[in-house]
Amino acid sequence: MKQWVILSGKGGTGKTSVTASLAHLASTNHKLVLADADVDAANLEFLLDPQLEEQNDFISGQLAAIQQDACIACGRCREVCRFEAVRNNSGAFTIDDTACEGCAACYYECPAEAIEMTPSHAGEWYRSSSRYGTLFHAHLYAAQENSGKLVSTVKQSAALWASRNGEKLLLVDGPPGIGCPVISACSGADLAILVVEPTVSGEHDLERVLQTTTHFGVPAMIIINKADINPERADAIEAFAQTRGIRVLGRLPFDTGVTQAALQGQPVTVWPDLPISRELTRIWGILESEL
Amino acid sequence: MIIAIASGKGGTGKTTIATNLAITLAADVGKRITLADCDVEEPNASLFLKPEIVERETIYNLVPRVDAALCTSCGRCAEVCQYNALAVIKGKVLVFDQLCHGCGSCTLQCPEGAISEMPVPLGVVELGQGRGLHFVQGVMNVGVTMAPPIIRAVKQQAQTVGQNVVILDSPPGTSCPVVETLRDADYCLMVTEPTPFGLHDLKMAIQVARNELGLPVGVVLNRDGIGNSAVEDYCAAENIPILLKIPLDRRIARAYSDGETIYDALPEYRERFLALYQAISQAVTQ
Numbered sequence: 001m002k003q004w005v006i007l008s009g010k011g012g013t014g015k016t017s018v019t020a021s022l023a024h025l026a027s028t029n030h031k032l033v034l035a036d037a038d039v040d041a042a043n044l045e046f047l048l049d050p051q052l053e054e055q056n057d058f059i060s061g062q063l064a065a066i067q068q069d070a071c072i073a074c075g076r077c078r079e080v081c082r083f084e085a086v087r088n089n090s091g092a093f094t095i096d097d098t099a100c101e102g103c104a105a106c107y108y109e110c111p112a113e114a115i116e117m118t119p120s121h122a123g124e125w126y127r128s129s130s131r132y133g134t135l136f137h138a139h140l141y142a143a144q145e146n147s148g149k150l151v152s153t154v155k156q157s158a159a160l161w162a163s164r165n166g167e168k169l170l171l172v173d174g175p176p177g178i179g180c181p182v183i184s185a186c187s188g189a190d191l192a193i194l195v196v197e198p199t200v201s202g203e204h205d206l207e208r209v210l211q212t213t214t215h216f217g218v219p220a221m222i223i224i225n226k227a228d229i230n231p232e233r234a235d236a237i238e239a240f241a242q243t244r245g246i247r248v249l250g251r252l253p254f255d256t257g258v259t260q261a262a263l264q265g266q267p268v269t270v271w272p273d274l275p276i277s278r279e280l281t282r283i284w285g286i287l288e289s290e291l
Numbered sequence: 292m293i294i295a296i297a298s299g300k301g302g303t304g305k306t307t308i309a310t311n312l313a314i315t316l317a318a319d320v321g322k323r324i325t326l327a328d329c330d331v332e333e334p335n336a337s338l339f340l341k342p343e344i345v346e347r348e349t350i351y352n353l354v355p356r357v358d359a360a361l362c363t364s365c366g367r368c369a370e371v372c373q374y375n376a377l378a379v380i381k382g383k384v385l386v387f388d389q390l391c392h393g394c395g396s397c398t399l400q401c402p403e404g405a406i407s408e409m410p411v412p413l414g415v416v417e418l419g420q421g422r423g424l425h426f427v428q429g430v431m432n433v434g435v436t437m438a439p440p441i442i443r444a445v446k447q448q449a450q451t452v453g454q455n456v457v458i459l460d461s462p463p464g465t466s467c468p469v470v471e472t473l474r475d476a477d478y479c480l481m482v483t484e485p486t487p488f489g490l491h492d493l494k495m496a497i498q499v500a501r502n503e504l505g506l507p508v509g510v511v512l513n514r515d516g517i518g519n520s521a522v523e524d525y526c527a528a529e530n531i532p533i534l535l536k537i538p539l540d541r542r543i544a545r546a547y548s549d550g551e552t553i554y555d556a557l558p559e560y561r562e563r564f565l566a567l568y569q570a571i572s573q574a575v576t577q
Contacts, residue, residue, distance in 0.1 A: 009332075009333050010301065010302060010333055010335070011300065011301010011302040011303075011333075011463040012300060012301045012302010012303060012463075013301075013302060016488065040299075040463070040464035040465045040466050040469075040495070041299050041300050041301075041463065041464060041465065041488075041491070041492040041495060043300075043487075043488040043491060043492070046487045046488065046491065061373060062373065080395065080396075080399060082393065082394055082395055083394075098470050098474070098503055098504065099470075099474070101392055101394065102373055103373050103374075103392060103394030103396050104371065104373050104396060105394050105395060105396035105399060108371055108396060108399065108400055109399060140465070140466060142465050142495055142496075142498035142499045142502065142503055143465065143466070143469075143470045143498070143499045143503040143504070144465075144466050144467070145466065145467050147464070147466045147467075148436060175464070176301040176302075176332075176333070176463050176464070177330075177332035177333055177438075177462065177463070177464075178332045178333065178431070178433060179332045179431065179435070179436055179437070179438050179468070180436035180437065180438075181466075182332075183434070183436055197548075198548060199547055199548035199549075199550075200335075200338040200339075200547075200548065200549065200550035201306065201333075201335040201338055201547075202548075204333070204335060204338060205333045205335070208332075208333060208433065211433040212433050212434065215433055215434045216434075226544075229541070229544050229545060229548050230545060230548035230549065233548055233549075254544075256517060256539075259486050259517050259518050262486060262487055262488065262518075263486070263487060263518060263519055265487075
């Protein structure tokens, strides 16, 4: 089983649209599994019309809670907390859940044993069937910690499913950035497909995400999206990729058809005659030979 | 006044709004402005502001180091660590720096006092000036998992300069880095686009800003015309004001791609950024 992750560094370059299109094209010849690793802003499901098969709770860790009747207001919890999560409202000590990282330092230090650690139900993850393959996805509740851990859960479940069912490809729609959820999304990948736009931000973020994939030993290939917005910069990205020995798979034009298709809950490749769809089909042909 | 610019979805135009709002206020209102880039994983505001960086400070995480001479391998450190950053294997304590949140609990709980803390660099905070405003940004090191400590340091720096208005350019998403950015802001401006993705992620981001953190919120609708009216319908139903609409315009996309601001490339927008600020300022003082 091959595991390919779609990344970009910068947000909004078209990761999810490219992932759904590749899944569509792949599904005509192959059985595949999909994972949406952008658990903060999970959008892949909008292009796949998934049917829920299984739902699970995600427990991210624990949160501290101060038992007011046992608290002696000594302030030790506030002293040891390094996340500024303990509030002192004139002697009434409380925990700010959005700041608490669940480290339990206060729990162990409280002389009155007035602090309880309670499991934090931070989200849900799902297995669904979809037009193009089984989809593993998740919903992290607002303002939660630990999206990297949820990404790992989603991906591990997807990988297990793929290997049990003898499926050839796991396609992972990655999150933006280079931090903890991206590192989780990268781990164990055989290939990172980087969707880049020809802008100063796109170029800057490409370098950072490439450093990240290199750091974790994942080979990369590039798709330039919205290439016609700035063809000179697209050329520059190709030249840069060449110096790094990274293959540029192709250039996608800016096409409002991508949004029009999304409004209908479809990837743009359902309209095969659009120039963008033809280029995606050509790109899939190259990727298919890597399988 | 602290204005945070957020979105949920990436690539909706947070940095465009943050930089243009900051530049307009500094140039046309004579406000003393600090622009702080809190997207420490992929900081891009400097590409548009082109500031001169004059100061750089390294930000560290404090990770445990065990003195083998004092350690009795009792395993208490591994037991209290909530992040599995410590393990005792064959009588030796192993530390996994990347998993450590730097909470200090193991140091406090070690009965032998065998643990000390060593600073490990997470990234840098940079200070500078450009276009008549103060600039602060955080840059996280590649391979580091934890953005919040760097974001905390960026915000501390931004607030110590003592300006009229601090504008925070937030990272995308709805989890801990965003919460760290938005906490203690006076107003949260959401930049979105009229697409199914934009709407879904806007709803998530509103949950964080309005419901979890209790901030007043307003919306900038970017690339207006590309999708449908669902975002506007949602905002109307939720009583969220749309303070600015920017049409889908190839000239803006082209200027952005070359690192040019709207302020310079399309001066007709200056008035609209001023009006945006007036609306925010009014909402905050109310």
